[in-house]
Amino acid sequence: MQTDSPFNRLATTPAEAVTLEIDGQPFIAREGDSVAAALLAAGAVPSRTTPVSASPRAPYCMMGVCFECLVEVDGLANVQGCMVQVIEGMKVRCQSGARELTEGDFHEAV
Amino acid sequence: MKQYDLVIVGAGPAGMAAATAAAEQGLTVAVLDEQAAPGGQIYRAISAPAPQDEHILGQDYYHGRQLLAPFTQAEVDYIPAATVWEITREREVRLSAQGQARTLRAGRILLATGAQERPVPFPGWQLPGVMSCGAAQIMLKTSGLTPPAPLILAGSGPLLLLIALQLHRAGVEIAAVLDTTPRENYLKAGRHLGGALRGWKVLVKGLGYMTRLKGSSVRCLSRVSGLRAEADDHGKLSRIRFTHKGKEQTLNATSLLVHQGVIPNVQLSRAIGIDHQWDEQQLCWHPRTDFWGETNIPGIFIAGDGAGIGGAVAAEQAGRLSAWQIAHQLGKQSPVDRDRLAEPVRRDLASILAIRPFLDVLYQPAKEFLTPSDDTLVCRCEEITAGDIRRFVQSGCIGPNQTKAFSRVGMGPCQGRMCGLTVTQIIADTRQTTPAEVGYYNIRSPIKPLTLQELASLADNDSSQSATENN
Numbered sequence A: 001m002q003t004d005s006p007f008n009r010l011a012t013t014p015a016e017a018v019t020l021e022i023d024g025q026p027f028i029a030r031e032g033d034s035v036a037a038a039l040l041a042a043g044a045v046p047s048r049t050t051p052v053s054a055s056p057r058a059p060y061c062m063m064g065v066c067f068e069c070l071v072e073v074d075g076l077a078n079v080q081g082c083m084v085q086v087i088e089g090m091k092v093r094c095q096s097g098a099r100e101l102t103e104g105d106f107h108e109a110v
Numbered sequence B: 001m002k003q004y005d006l007v008i009v010g011a012g013p014a015g016m017a018a019a020t021a022a023a024e025q026g027l028t029v030a031v032l033d034e035q036a037a038p039g040g041q042i043y044r045a046i047s048a049p050a051p052q053d054e055h056i057l058g059q060d061y062y063h064g065r066q067l068l069a070p071f072t073q074a075e076v077d078y079i080p081a082a083t084v085w086e087i088t089r090e091r092e093v094r095l096s097a098q099g100q101a102r103t104l105r106a107g108r109i110l111l112a113t114g115a116q117e118r119p120v121p122f123p124g125w126q127l128p129g130v131m132s133c134g135a136a137q138i139m140l141k142t143s144g145l146t147p148p149a150p151l152i153l154a155g156s157g158p159l160l161l162l163i164a165l166q167l168h169r170a171g172v173e174i175a176a177v178l179d180t181t182p183r184e185n186y187l188k189a190g191r192h193l194g195g196a197l198r199g200w201k202v203l204v205k206g207l208g209y210m211t212r213l214k215g216s217s218v219r220c221l222s223r224v225s226g227l228r229a230e231a232d233d234h235g236k237l238s239r240i241r242f243t244h245k246g247k248e249q250t251l252n253a254t255s256l257l258v259h260q261g262v263i264p265n266v267q268l269s270r271a272i273g274i275d276h277q278w279d280e281q282q283l284c285w286h287p288r289t290d291f292w293g294e295t296n297i298p299g300i301f302i303a304g305d306g307a308g309i310g311g312a313v314a315a316e317q318a319g320r321l322s323a324w325q326i327a328h329q330l331g332k333q334s335p336v337d338r339d340r341l342a343e344p345v346r347r348d349l350a351s352i353l354a355i356r357p358f359l360d361v362l363y364q365p366a367k368e369f370l371t372p373s374d375d376t377l378v379c380r381c382e383e384i385t386a387g388d389i390r391r392f393v394q395s396g397c398i399g400p401n402q403t404k405a406f407s408r409v410g411m412g413p414c415q416g417r418m419c420g421l422t423v424t425q426i427i428a429d430t431r432q433t434t435p436a437e438v439g440y441y442n443i444r445s446p447i448k449p450l451t452l453q454e455l456a457s458l459a460d461n462d463s464s465q466s467a468t469e470n471n
């Protein structure tokens, strides 16, 4: 995890602090942050590498469209980080290359 | 399976206004939305906006509270963090929430699924450090986070200027705003000035953004072309290059925010098989709907930006019109009452929409973003370039479903959301025909990837609900 030039936090309205783990490191996010926002605030950029050429990527649209924010959340791979909110104790991992097959595997075609 | 008179997908202005209006007419209503809180894209996090200083996001954003209050009070089953991944012609709505899938049955369905930003393909747009303007705005609204300096914004359209202004008000240092609107657009848009003057309120607002930005210390360059982003040794954004007044320039950048307007989110409407048409002015597809938002599939309606880009206030009004027609169809309201309610709303809509042709033509993206250079990645998921697509056309592909078979373009996790429009336009351009003739990808359900566990839960949840209903 690289930590240079993360996003800056402005003066905000009150909210709970949420402690999560990003690649094994503790990080304090704000309640209401998406996992993708927490990654950017933590400077965890790139947050994944692609399965095709292993090129680095980071969240791009923050609204569920681009799928660049795919990460592992509590052991489940390929989670859209921008569509999930942080919760206390959550464990997030940056994803490199293709995911490994897990029990909660994708179902791509019905 | 729970049954509602009306199931609405999306809790943006269109969905919130429609739900409130339908509940007032006595309909049983469910609202499903992927986000954790109501608001849609414009009013993201309106129930708990992050920035303390309300001056940063401005009045138009806080207008969302006027929609939120009645929506929260209305008798509506609002289900947040729920993704709708399939809708059948028999009006069954399948969704996933908290890792569980289930089905709702609906008398009528309203898609209020809004817009997405138009893909902005150019060399280097996939680098970490490049984001869409909307993404930065979402982070500002929900988390009070701002991107690291040096920061550059590049693109075209009112939202680019609005976001630059919001970040500037937040005290963020902006190195430059690069406007890529082609010069000839001003001439072309001039023909629609008559309509624009009828929609003068919007025009004045747009001009306001521009003068405030120009009057600030922010460096604004217009008629920029040839945008490229370049990486450092770690593969992250470090520099951008562009041409301004015939001269190539280079600027250091840690963050680049890009924007080329918004387009309807057609993933669900496509997957249901609703008719779509190519919009020559907005340069995108939109579903065909009637006067009230009903599609060619009876009982399925679309309101708001998902039916064609009209902006937040238009979305709100269109949501109400659909709700009243639905109430009428379900026998809750006479045609006379419906028309009495609709009349002033329709007049308001006409005046809001009067400016659209002017804006749409003025902010048509430059050709370099519609049909990008050969070395530009078009499909970010499968890493297919514009040059690849052109080669497939030369070897005989006439449409997007064939280029897909050739290369997996559009088959990655985003299911074509980021490349679909560009692939159609490149094929049309190479074949020298129209996007309407080329067509679009076939989109199939589920429109969002589903885990096997979710799929397995569907059968259980649907039958246990039916059991409770039968008791």
Ligand SMILES: Cc1cc2nc3c(=O)[nH]c(=O)nc-3n(C[C@H](O)[C@H](O)[C@H](O)COP(=O)(O)OP(=O)(O)OC[C@H]3O[C@@H](n4cnc5c(N)ncnc54)[C@H](O)[C@@H]3O)c2cc1C
Residues within 6 Å of the ligand: A063, B009, B010, B011, B012, B013, B014, B015, B032, B033, B034, B035, B039, B040, B041, B042, B043, B082, B083, B084, B085, B112, B113, B114, B115, B116, B117, B134, B135, B137, B138, B159, B162, B262, B265, B268, B303, B304, B305, B306, B310, B311, B312, B313, B315, B316
């Ligand atoms: C990122 C972004 C930022 C914008 N910011 C502004 C702004 O500041 N000012 C402005 O005037 N206009 C803005 N716009 C334009 C704006 O989107 C619209 O004018 C307005 O929000 C449209 O309202 P709507 O109700 O049609 O859709 P939206 O407000 O977009 O609401 C659609 C809702 O549907 C939900 N949804 C979509 N698909 C599904 C699904 N399959 N399952 C469940 N839920 C789903 C989404 O989560 C979303 O909440 C923005 C657009 C984008 C894309």
Ligand code: FES
Residues within 6 Å of the ligand: A036, A059, A060, A061, A062, A063, A064, A065, A066, A067, A068, A069, A070, A080, A081, A082, A083
């Ligand atoms: S950042 Fe685009 S889908 Fe999450």
